[in-house]
Amino acid sequence: MFESLTEKLNSVFKSLSGRGRITESNISDAMRDVRKALLEADVNYNIVKQFCKDVRDAALGAEVIKSLHPGQVLIKIVNDELTKLMGPVDTRIYFVSPGPTIILLAGLQGCGKTTTAAKLGNYLVSKGKRPLMVADDLQRPAAIEQLKVLGEQTGIPVYSEEIKDAVRVARNAIKHAKDSGNDVVIVDTAGRLHIDEEMMTEVANVAKAITPHQIYLVCDSMTGQDAVNSAKEFNERLELDGVILTKLDGDARGGAALSVKAVTGKPIKFIGVGEKLDKLEEFHPDRMASRILGMGDVVTLVEKAQEQFDAEEAARFQKKMAKGSFGFDDFLKQMQAVKKMGGLKDMLKLMPGLGGQLKDVDLDGSELKQMEAIVHSMTPKERRDPDLIDPPRRRRIAAGSGTQPNDVSSLVKTFKRSRDMMKAVSGGSFGGLKALFSGGFNMEAMSAQMTGGRKIKQRSKRKRVIKRRGKIKKQR
Structure with missing residues (x-):
């Protein structure tokens, strides 16, 4: 939802990020773009007019003018005005007694x-x-x-x-x-x-x-x-x-x-x-x-997680990950819980900074079904210890699940990467699973890891190549 509006508003904020201070001139330019974005989103004209006036008045206040971060200040002001426009919060249903x-x-x-x-x-x-x-x-x-x-x-x-x-x-x-x-x-x-x-x-x-x-x-x-x-x-x-x-x-x-x-x-x-x-x-x-x-919605994400996992279950998962005994059965349980939370793509959209990057990414439920079929074709011993899955076992599992051996191999690799990620979550890099339920979970660190992991690996690989070339040169 709101993908087009989010994209346009973010471009407005980026245009201000390079400015030293907010002035009447650059705020007028920014509000012209905001007005256009809201009208294209089919917002009522009179509401757009009043909204832009309110944002402009707030942005040109004495305290804001002194700010050295105009883009961040405008985001805060627009966020507050959007909240006022759609608020206040009133999700209560007033029940009567006696009913109905x-x-x-x-x-x-x-x-x-x-x-x-x-x-x-x-x-x-x-x-x-x-x-x-x-x-x-x-x-x-x-x-x-x-x-x-x-x-x-x-x-x-x-x-x-x-x-x-x-x-x-x-x-x-x-x-x-x-x-x-x-x-x-x-x-x-x-x-x-x-x-x-x-x-x-x-x-x-x-x-x-x-x-x-x-x-x-x-x-x-x-x-x-x-x-x-x-x-x-x-x-x-x-x-x-x-x-x-x-x-x-x-x-x-x-x-x-x-x-x-x-x-x-x-x-x-x-x-x-x-x-x-x-x-x-x-x-x-x-x-x-x-x-x-485009700032995500961590509160909703945590609420969805709490609906699927209680604190005791989270603690059990954390102990297993810390001991390295986290197996495919546990992995499958977590993937099924993610599915109940609305699917992987919906969940990732709620993480700060990830929503815009997932616009063209296709993450449907078919991969989870294939994953379930592969895991169910494994023996209990293989589920507990994926390192046992050699080529003959891969072929047997593939035949039993109606998939190809490379699909099994790919799932095992994915599991091992996920296990490493979960071990980091459990160990404290992001605050741990228990912290998720107490509000101390570091979602930004998690987001950075998920979006930047591949680049980090690539940089590490380049460093190894450069180091190896340096050794060869010395020997010569």
């Missing part, structure tokens, strides 16, 4: 409302709630069936009726939830391809009949300004409590994310960052601002 808490989802057709209902339900289950999803989109063909399928995938019950009265279905669903002990009700309402009076009247009538505790507007971030305009219309009719932005993983512009809060005055609650049902994230303006400026 009623959440109504509204939005245009095609914005991902039904899928978002299932994602939100899945999120609530992880928080210990017992949600009920209500199939109240009676206009779109197969909408009810879609929600039922999603309900089966998540294990969340779905309430539906074979009638065309949305108000009646919603009322009956609330009664059913009370009788069944569901503490949250998520109502999926009908949308249209554009805002019309019929659509607005129906969703307003449903809201009036069931008096939801929270009304969230689901917006497709890829529609840019259209999403913002529809958000404004919905807010005037429904009194929204928040916004959920979908498809943010596929939008390189991100204008809706930067505009919708300022236009509606309502907080962005969640963002959809993938097709899978666990790809709904709480929205944190400060973290998003950091991602937009």
Whole structure:
């Protein structure tokens, strides 16, 4: 997300990095480029105008003028203003007692409302709630069936009726939830391809009949300004409590994310960052601002790691790595955990300085599947001690996994390199795995190692060649 905007903003900051101080002249040039980058990202014109004015006023303050690092100062100011533009943080869902808490989802057709209902339900289950999803989109063909399928995938019950009265279905669903002990009700309402009076009247009538505790507007971030305009219309009719932005993983512009809060005055609650049902994230303006400026998002990375590893498991891994007993079974567990965290590419994007370098890198899940097949074809002894894998064993493992011997050889080499990296992590170069859970993990050192390792090896190789040539020359 935001790849194009991040790239353009970084070029603006680099242009200032060579200047001695910030002046009115060079800040004007920089803000002209920032304005252009935001407009190209489909941010609302009035918001861009005000944003640039706020940044300019802050940058020309007395304390900033004295700074010797204008590029860094401007990054800090832009980061603060972006955070203010998208903030404040408000990811709370206000639950009532006694229940059920009623959440109504509204939005245009095609914005991902039904899928978002299932994602939100899945999120609530992880928080210990017992949600009920209500199939109240009676206009779109197969909408009810879609929600039922999603309900089966998540294990969340779905309430539906074979009638065309949305108000009646919603009322009956609330009664059913009370009788069944569901503490949250998520109502999926009908949308249209554009805002019309019929659509607005129906969703307003449903809201009036069931008096939801929270009304969230689901917006497709890829529609840019259209999403913002529809958000404004919905807010005037429904009194929204928040916004959920979908498809943010596929939008390189991100204008809706930067505009919708300022236009509606309502907080962005969640963002959809993938097709899978666990790809709904709480929205944190400060973290998003950091991602937009290419500074990564270490806090989110640590949170994802904590979801997959507890502190005791991390300690066990660290002991194994320190002893050199880290084997292929452990390696496979870590790769599977990375996959659950969103995949290797998504994880690396959250590391400071790595996001822009991964733009054209293709890291999909097919390599992990091949890796699993190869490891499962090894004997327990081979998994514990990869040094045993000689050419005959490689051929046997390749035949058992449906791969080539060079694939097995490549995996063994990758494992050994990873083991060395993990040993460095365990030993303290980056603070250790336990430090990851206490906030002391040195992510910048890790990032430098991952991006610079190959160059270091190349330099070392050149030094060895030069040294060898020098010895030959002396002998002559």
